[in-house]
Amino acid sequence: MNRIASAVAADPNRVIVFDTTLRDGEQAPGFSMSPDDKVRMARLLAVLKVDVVEAGFAAASPGDEEAVRRVVGEVEGPVFCSLARATEADIDAAYRALRGTEERRCHIFLGSSPIHRSAKLKMSKAEVLAAAERSVAYARTRFDDVEFSPEDAIRTEPEFLAEICEVAAAAGATTLNIPDTVGYSTPGEIGDIFRNLISTVRVRFPDVVFSAHCHDDLGMAVANSLSAVEAGARQVEGAINGIGERAGNASLEEIVMAIRTRSDRYGLHTGVDATHLVRASRLLSEITHTPVVRNKAIVGLNAFAHEAGIHQHGMMADPSTxxxxxxxxxxxxxTWFVLGKHSGRHAVAKRAETLGQPISGLHLATAFAGFKTRADEVGEISDQELLAIIEASRPAATPRQEYAYATAG
Incomplete structure (x- = not known):
């Protein structure tokens, strides 16, 4: 039994995290990475403690094979993986690229849906089954760890999907990945698919690990991945910042934190060190020259930022509000309190105090009025501008006025 299968067998509540930032993420338009970039990113993924890193598609080009070779030669920790079509040439390329590590996996994919069989492969069901069996069996002569993906699994006939999974498992596949290749599924539907497959295939192959790989074409990649995990999948595939083909892959950071934050519902855990998620997001953003939108869950600038006065007041009372x-x-x-037109008096006073300029009473009232006027004009108020407002609004008030404002709150 390989390292991943052993980890799941030892702890049935452990979810294996498979990162495909360097493969599915990198092959999407606008996200190409140099070998140096891939090594930098892989080093941080190792620090993040993801279980499997899909370092590339070795057969795609000589450059991609070299990039995979460099990653496994310069980074330690995860199991490293290369994608391969169901051909001996692709599997050989994956083996050459991964020879520098003992912790290696070959990930074979083959279209299984009616549209893929007829339009792309021009193969019958029998021919697809034969190709799956032949390629997995060949890969097992070179790898102890083989993952098989029936491409476009969600649009594949349920009976044929179960059949091709059983054929791959019988040939030696240790992980069966059920990809929503085109982001077509819904959480309820994909949960049913995984439950049915697991109950069918595990009768003969109790040790096989089921995996989910979901795309975001309908905006449900993370929800679908979590539904699959809830249904029994024990590997989940995703990419940092959700990059990937078309609308992208499931965001790895969102899946990890959903499992962690909602452990009350899922009762599961990962081995990821989540304290490095923001670093990973920012490094990828730098490498791909693609900024992360402010409202991106988990790693966006607004994920822990608050501007509304009601929210800021609640946060000062108890962050869990x-x-x-x-x-x-x-x-x-x-946490970051953003000072803008929605901010309240409490937040302005608190920030002024933090800046060494405590204000209260008439001064606070005057400064707050000036703050609101300026915020309507420019939006966000910087610390420098707030200090200028405080200084410009410093009143020459009588003690009676100061007392009246102070007691009025």
């Missing part, structure tokens, strides 16, 4: 995770748990330094 509006935050279900600690920002430090994903790698942020802390």
């Amino acid at each position: 509006y935050e279900i995770m600690r920002p430090q748990d994903v790698g942020f330094e802390g």
Whole structure:
């Protein structure tokens, strides 16, 4: 039994995290990475403690084979993987690229849906089954760890999907990945698919690990991945920042934190060190020259930022009023209060105090009025601008006025 299968057998509540940032993520338009970039990213993925890193598609080009070879030669920790079509030439390329590590996996994919069989492969069901069996069996002569993916599994006939999974398992596949290649499924549907497959295939192959690989074409990749995990999948595939073909893959950071934050529902855990998620997101953003949108879950600038006065007041009373995770748990330094037109008096006073300029009474009232006017004009108020507002609004008030404002709150 290979390392991944052993980990799942030893702890049935452990979810294996398979990162495909360097393969499915990198092959999408606009996200190409150099070998140096891949090594930098792989080093951080190792620090993040993901279980499997799909380092590339070795047969895609000589450059991709070399990039995979460099990653496994310069980074230690995860199981490293290369994608391969169901051909001996692709499997050989994966083996050459991964020879530098003992912790290696070959990931074979083959179209299984009616549209893939007829339009792309021009193969019958029998021919597809034969190709799956032949390729997996050949891969097992070179790898102890073989993953098989029936491409476009969700649009494959349920009976044929179960049949091709059993054929691959019988030939030696240790992980069966059920990809929603085109992001077509829904959480309820994919949960049923996994439950049916697991109950069928595990009768003969109790040790096989089921995996979910979901795309985001309908915006449900993370929800579908979590539904698959809830239904019994014990490997989940995703990419940092959700990059990948078309609308992308499931965001790895969102899956990891959903499993962690909602352990009350899932009762599962991963081995990921989530405190490096923000670092990983920012490094990938730098490498791909693609900024992360502010409202991106988990790693976006607004994920732990608050502007509304009601929210800021609640956060000052107890952070759990509006935050279900600690920002430090994903790698942020802390909560960020944004001062803007929605901010309240409490937040302005608190920030002024933090800046060494405590204000109260008439001064606070005057400064807050000036703050609101300026925020309507420019949006976000910086610390420098807030200090200028405080200084410009410093009143020459009588003691009676100061007392009246102070007692009025």
